[in-house]
Amino acid sequence: MKLFVSEGNPHCLKVLAALEVTGAPCDVQYVNHDETVVPFLSRPALPALLLPSGLHLFSPNAICQYLFEVKGQESSDLCSQWLEWEATDLQPALLQALHMAVLQGKASNLPKFLQGPLNYLDQGLSKRDTTYLTGEAVSLADVVLWAALYPVLSEPSLALGEGKSVKAWFGRVAATHGFQSAAQKVLQGKGLQGMKSYMQRQPSRQSSQCRDTQPCNS
Amino acid sequence: MALRELSSLEKYLELKKPNKYSTQGDKKVPVLQNNNGAPLVGLVTIARHLVKEAKRTELLGDSAESRAVVHQWLEYRVTRLNGCTKDDIKTILKELNLYLQDKSYLAENQLTLADILMYYGIQPLIVDLAVQEKEQYVNVTRWFDHMQHYPGVRRHLPPVVVLRNRIYTGRHH
Numbered sequence: 001m002k003l004f005v006s007e008g009n010p011h012c013l014k015v016l017a018a019l020e021v022t023g024a025p026c027d028v029q030y031v032n033h034d035e036t037v038v039p040f041l042s043r044p045a046l047p048a049l050l051l052p053s054g055l056h057l058f059s060p061n062a063i064c065q066y067l068f069e070v071k072g073q074e075s076s077d078l079c080s081q082w083l084e085w086e087a088t089d090l091q092p093a094l095l096q097a098l099h100m101a102v103l104q105g106k107a108s109n110l111p112k113f114l115q116g117p118l119n120y121l122d123q124g125l126s127k128r129d130t131t132y133l134t135g136e137a138v139s140l141a142d143v144v145l146w147a148a149l150y151p152v153l154s155e156p157s158l159a160l161g162e163g164k165s166v167k168a169w170f171g172r173v174a175a176t177h178g179f180q181s182a183a184q185k186v187l188q189g190k191g192l193q194g195m196k197s198y199m200q201r202q203p204s205r206q207s208s209q210c211r212d213t214q215p216c217n218s
Numbered sequence: 219m220a221l222r223e224l225s226s227l228e229k230y231l232e233l234k235k236p237n238k239y240s241t242q243g244d245k246k247v248p249v250l251q252n253n254n255g256a257p258l259v260g261l262v263t264i265a266r267h268l269v270k271e272a273k274r275t276e277l278l279g280d281s282a283e284s285r286a287v288v289h290q291w292l293e294y295r296v297t298r299l300n301g302c303t304k305d306d307i308k309t310i311l312k313e314l315n316l317y318l319q320d321k322s323y324l325a326e327n328q329l330t331l332a333d334i335l336m337y338y339g340i341q342p343l344i345v346d347l348a349v350q351e352k353e354q355y356v357n358v359t360r361w362f363d364h365m366q367h368y369p370g371v372r373r374h375l376p377p378v379v380v381l382r383n384r385i386y387t388g389r390h391h
Contacts, residue, residue, distance in 0.1 A: 039316070040317040040319075041313055042309050051283050055283070059289070059290040061289070062293060063286070065285070066286035077263060077270075078256075081258060083293075084260040085260065087297050088245075088247075088260070128256075
């Protein structure tokens with residue numbers, strides 16, 4: 001099993017953190033952002049995991065799920081729900097926000113994109129009143145959401161005004177052994193600027209920005 | 219759209235009592251009102267729950283590896299296919315066509331939830347394809363035709379004529 005990652009790519013933070021938490025045995029290879037690892041995809045996609053069968057996983061969340069399962073932790077309905085929300089709601093908002101902050105230098109616009117998702121997360125946390133997202137131990141959902149939000153929540157200067165529950169949860173997960181070293185590997189301590197070369201290669205997502213675009217299969 | 223898919227999935231799974239659904243937000247994300255707990259939100263989350271309720275967990279994959287592959291294509295379905303634009307369609311069809319080159323199913327060598335939801339989601343795209351495009355994406359159309367003929371899967375969708383018989387074209391003479 002071999003994991004391909006690239007520096008400064010925020011999605012790689014998820015899988016490296018999952019690797020640290022689970023201790024799953026896996027080779028890690030650093031490659032360039034443009035390296036084509038997954039043969040059937042039109043654009044280079046990292047991280048990618050080469051499975052023992054020879055198949056590639058290209059979704060960071062599916063890779064994390066696999067690493068947790070290899071160590072015997074299956075995901076619950078609640079975990080699945082947070083992962084789906086992360087992929088369909090949080091990621092499009094984060095991509096726009098990071099595009100704005102990293103490439104256009106408009107960090108002050110971040111709350112406009114992230115306030116909604118952060119409120120949703122805050123309500124989810126305060127409603128259940130557990131230490132972590134799905135219970136009293138760090139789960140797959142915590143790793144994925146923590147890593148997704150790390151670039152924006154680890155910068156106090158951004159003043160996102162995240163709710164109390166999010167702030168406390170983020171701090172608790174951050175204290176978990178191994179997460180800081182995963183963050184250091186990906187962002188090199190450079191914060192948002194550490195992602196610049198990665199963000200420059202991302203297409204600006206017109207499709208999700210433009211609400212007027214008619215979805216083809218609604 | 220999503221609610222019809224879930225109701226078709228319930229029938230495929232032969233669940234006795236139909237569930238009550240609502241939607242939330244402007245993207246009309248499905249919500250399952252669950253009697254014994256908090257409501258479940260999201261097409262993939264609810265579909266996975268239904269599969270477990272019907273005790274058909276082989277549809278989620280038989281090994282850790284295939285469960286991850288199933289997860290990946292379910293995520294692809296709701297992140298890439300949902301709300302895709304005309305420009306995205308070509309990329310999606312091209313990627314799936316390459317992936318399905320040597321495969322009959324999206325994961326493993328058997329039907330999984332990934333095939334079912336991908337089939338429901340991609341049907342509107344296939345309906346709109348011209349004959350030449352159907353031949354261009356021949357692996358997708360082969361897989362699609364397989365799905366719509368798979369016992370019990372098609373349900374709410376009308377059948378689509380995808381391929382003409384190309385065996386006797388005379389090219390090899």
